[in-house]
Amino acid sequence: MPSLTRAEIAAHPLFPSIEKQIAQHLIGIHLRTPRMSRLKASHRKWLMTQSLFALALRRTPDDPLSGLTATRFVETVMRLGAASRNTATGYLAELVAYKFLRDVPDVPDKRVRVLEATELSLGGMRSWFNGHMACLDRLDGGTREQTSIDHETIFVLAQPRAADMLVDDPLWRDPPDSIGHFLWSDLGGMILHDLVARLDNVDRQAPRVLAGPVTLAELSDVYQVSATNLKRMFKKAETDGLLGWELPRRRGSLWLGQSFLEDYFTWQSAKFAALELAYHEACRELGISAETNVVAA
Numbered sequence: 001m002p003s004l005t006r007a008e009i010a011a012h013p014l015f016p017s018i019e020k021q022i023a024q025h026l027i028g029i030h031l032r033t034p035r036m037s038r039l040k041a042s043h044r045k046w047l048m049t050q051s052l053f054a055l056a057l058r059r060t061p062d063d064p065l066s067g068l069t070a071t072r073f074v075e076t077v078m079r080l081g082a083a084s085r086n087t088a089t090g091y092l093a094e095l096v097a098y099k100f101l102r103d104v105p106d107v108p109d110k111r112v113r114v115l116e117a118t119e120l121s122l123g124g125m126r127s128w129f130n131g132h133m134a135c136l137d138r139l140d141g142g143t144r145e146q147t148s149i150d151h152e153t154i155f156v157l158a159q160p161r162a163a164d165m166l167v168d169d170p171l172w173r174d175p176p177d178s179i180g181h182f183l184w185s186d187l188g189g190m191i192l193h194d195l196v197a198r199l200d201n202v203d204r205q206a207p208r209v210l211a212g213p214v215t216l217a218e219l220s221d222v223y224q225v226s227a228t229n230l231k232r233m234f235k236k237a238e239t240d241g242l243l244g245w246e247l248p249r250r251r252g253s254l255w256l257g258q259s260f261l262e263d264y265f266t267w268q269s270a271k272f273a274a275l276e277l278a279y280h281e282a283c284r285e286l287g288i289s290a291e292t293n294v295v296a297a
Helices: 006-011 015-032 034-040 043-057 070-080 085-097 119-140 144-150 153-167 177-183 188-197 216-223 227-239 258-286
Strands: 101-103 114-117 208-213 243-247 251-257
Touching: 006 015, 006 258, 015 034, 015 119, 015 188, 015 258, 034 119, 043 070, 043 085, 043 114, 043 153, 043 188, 070 085, 085 101, 114 119, 119 144, 119 153, 119 258, 144 153, 144 258, 153 258, 177 188, 177 227, 177 258, 188 216, 188 227, 208 258, 216 227, 227 243, 251 258
Parallel strands: none
Antiparallel strands: 101 114, 208 251, 243 251
């Protein structure tokens, strides 16, 4: 089964539906493990976390100093311009304290601290990956999710490749201004997931799509975002005419404008396309059919 292209994914009639599906999946992860979801809650943290996992998963047993080290991680973050050196170092320390990372034992050079992902964080990232595979399966009737579950090495090979593609993709790395003021804010990505999860039967040609009643107080309570931060996110979008409420004082149903939704869908299609390509490349490397879940002869 050939890989779906970015254009095919973005234009697919079911794309708004799988966007709702992945939004609900990620909200579920957040509700079960809110501390873990914070690792990807802002776009800056998303870039750092995916780069961090890519380094960790590329560790090879024949090179005990390979993989995730503070030096490699800081160099990667600085290259991306995602954060300062101190922020990157502090982020690593935070992940160790939360038991998302741990020291690799018996490293021959005691001057080098090599870190690896714990079962807790690996489980969360696998869930993230397989959730996207399930969505892609809906577009063409594929078996990516089950194949990935049956062959866990697919995730190990695919995540670093997808991460590389995305951090080097200008569209993904620098989201449009229309959605950027949400994504660069802490937990703003979860707020966008929440809005998309409320949508049913999206007409992509309509100037506005209703998301139903939405209150900032509810969003603040569910995602533990300060009211001030939420007001700032929504105020800019309202001022720019990207979204709004049917009634004064943010009452009634919230509507999302066509340009707002299309910018978001286009941006998200970059992620799905990278994961799609990385999945197929991993299957080819392992000699696994991307269609039938059978090891190739």
